[in-house]
Amino acid sequence: MGETINIKELFQTLKKRIWLIALITIIAAIISAVISFFVLTPVYESKTQILVNQAKSDQQLYNATEVQTNIQLINTYNVIIKSPAILDKVKSELNLDRTVEDLNSQITVSSAKDSQVVEITVQDPSPQVAAQIANKTAKVFQAQISKIMKIDNVSVLSKAEVKGTVSPIKPQPLLNIAIAIVVGLMVGVGLAFLLEFLDNTLKTEQDIENILELPVMGVITTIKDVPKATNVQRPDVTARVPQRGETLGS
Known part of the structure; x- marks a missing residue:
């Protein structure tokens, strides 16, 4: 059961930081593409x-x-x-x-x-x-x-000959971009787990229970503000004082 919870927490961490992982991966791929196409000299x-x-x-x-x-x-x-x-x-x-x-x-x-x-x-x-x-x-x-x-x-x-259009042996942009994507994913995942490890704030009752090792007796739920009603007509209620000899309700 413990292993299942740990695996679940790992996936939750990745899901929570998926934007960070995707951002780092995209940046790595873009940098690799720019360097491969515009910086490195074809050989x-x-x-x-x-x-x-x-x-x-x-x-x-x-x-x-x-x-x-x-x-x-x-x-x-x-x-x-x-x-x-x-x-x-x-x-x-x-x-x-x-x-x-x-x-x-x-x-x-x-x-x-x-x-x-x-x-x-x-x-x-x-x-x-x-x-x-x-x-x-x-x-x-x-x-x-x-x-x-x-x-x-x-x-x-x-003899060596140059025939038609010759493709360079390096750089190989597609290979470089693929490697950059893999490296970006690894860096993003590692950074996501590092940020999660360094985050010591308590967010749920489960965090309190895990740290204090005590059962949670009660939880205060979050109550959203209810907008005040406007232009609500109250019913017209007329009170009459009973006269001498009359009973209430007659």
């Missing part, structure tokens, strides 16, 4: 792929040892791709007005497990610039790796 993504593969002779079409060696070298290639030796040339050839460190933060290099394919992903406010950086990075790496490691086993598998 676009472009990708290119390079293939790490040894040149094969006609007599040796497939060598498992060489494939395994290439796969092990991919981790080394991932580091070299983002090194100043590569990005410095990318920056100068594209005339980018940013530092090598900034360019490094825009580029992500990844590869699937046991795969000879390396994917270069670039994020930039301009989709065209992102594609240029991705393609140029792959091209410079392909040209420089033979000088750095004295090998020639890298080929460009696919």
Whole structure:
């Protein structure tokens, strides 16, 4: 029974503060929408792929040892791709007005497990610039790796292209608004319970009974003021004094 009363009180608290919860949720959603649409800069993504593969002779079409060696070298290639030796040339050839460190933060290099394919992903406010950086990075790496490691086993598998209308990968307004609504609800509910916890005023006889742990003997109900009647005609009553010898009512 105690649990039922507590749950009922929780719902009563939420019902009493529903306006506060709704207000906080709406404000959070509006702020998130304004920031997503008008404050944050859209960021676009472009990708290119390079293939790490040894040149094969006609007599040796497939060598498992060489494939395994290439796969092990991919981790080394991932580091070299983002090194100043590569990005410095990318920056100068594209005339980018940013530092090598900034360019490094825009580029992500990844590869699937046991795969000879390396994917270069670039994020930039301009989709065209992102594609240029991705393609140029792959091209410079392909040209420089033979000088750095004295090998020639890298080929460009696919180039980054900008086709038609491109959607930014971030921000995602709908996702941001949904997250803001959830956060707003959580904050609103928490604040509602906090205000209820801090409110120590007595409002009902149940509050008095709970605090004093004594039964309530009586309750004074609230009486609304009754408007005074106006222009009420009183009945015409004429009193007559009985004469000698007459009885009352004759």
